[in-house]
Amino acid sequence: MSFRALRERKLLSQERLAETSGLSLRTIQRVEAGHRVSYASLRALAATFEMDVDLLERELYAMNKPTDDFVEIPKWVRLLNSGLWYQELRPSRRQAHILEAFAMAQGVAFLVASFFVHPDFIVALFRVAAAFSLACGYGLSVKNRIIDRYKAWPATEMSWRQWKPVRTLRGTVLDYTFVLVVLVSFFSVVFWLAGRT
Numbered sequence: 195m196s197f198r199a200l201r202e203r204k205l206l207s208q209e210r211l212a213e214t215s216g217l218s219l220r221t222i223q224r225v226e227a228g229h230r231v232s233y234a235s236l237r238a239l240a241a242t243f244e245m246d247v248d249l250l251e252r253e254l255y256a257m258n259k260p261t262d263d264f265v266e267i268p269k270w271v272r273l274l275n276s277g278l279w280y281q282e283l284r285p286s287r288r289q290a291h292i293l294e295a296f297a298m299a300q301g302v303a304f305l306v307a308s309f310f311v312h313p314d315f316i317v318a319l320f321r322v323a324a325a326f327s328l329a330c331g332y333g334l335s336v337k338n339r340i341i342d343r344y345k346a347w348p349a350t351e352m353s354w355r356q357w358k359p360v361r362t363l364r365g366t367v368l369d370y371t372f373v374l375v376v377l378v379s380f381f382s383v384v385f386w387l388a389g390r391t
Contacts, residue, residue, distance in 0.1 A: 197226050197254055200243060202348050215242040230255065267344045274337060275346045286351035287342070294334040301327030318387040326380055 201211055208226070212219045215238045225231055225239070233247075236254075240247035267275075275284065285293065301324045308320035341347060 198348075200253070201226070204243060211239075211242065215239055225254065267346055271340060271344050271346060275341050284348050287338075287347045288351065290334065290338050290341070290347075294331055294338055297327050297331030297334055301325070301331055315388055319384055322380065322383050322387065325383075326376070 201208070204211075206214070208219060208222045211217075212222045215222075217235055217238055221231055221235055225235070233251075236251055237247050240250045243250065304320050304324035304327060308317050308324065311317055311320060
């Protein structure tokens with residue numbers, strides 16, 4: 195198992211692992227890149243992961259990692275793919291595609307439903323909801339293709355039941371800001387359409 199998979203299985207970011215193990219972020223990044231570190235650093239990591247240090251060393255250095263698989267990831271892609279959007283939790287490739295399909299299906303459902311309702315305002319409301327859902331699905335689609343290109347998916351997949359965000363002040367503020375912006379945008383378009391009818 196790779197070091198990254200081991201870290202993600204424990205739901206730890208590189209920064210949080212550096213904090214809990216008492217090592218520098220640079221050391222964590224070196225281990226994750228496949229470089230050797232001191233035995234003292236391995237002991238600190240083994241204590242954090244609650245495993246035997248010799249077992250950890252065998253896991254990390256048993257195989258030489260191929261250098262062909264290395265893809266340099268630009269900073270903007272790392273930001274796009276960071277846990278900032280999911281409060282340190284990142285969906286796997288399969289889960290991201292499920293979220294994309296759900297947004298698209300929801301948009302199509304709203305659009306189809308708009309043909310079966312009668313008041314003009316409700317028709318407009320359903321079509322705006324369809325446009326927002328399809329736009330979100332398209333945005334997720336673009337994001338997924340970018341992450342595919344740079345092979346930046348998490349090494350392990352977390353089940354939906356484990357998907358419990360760690361509540362932090364920054365994450366909570368970002369969540370509420372995002373919801374507020376979406377709601378204000380949505381209702382602005384709805385009231386603009388209502389004023390035109």
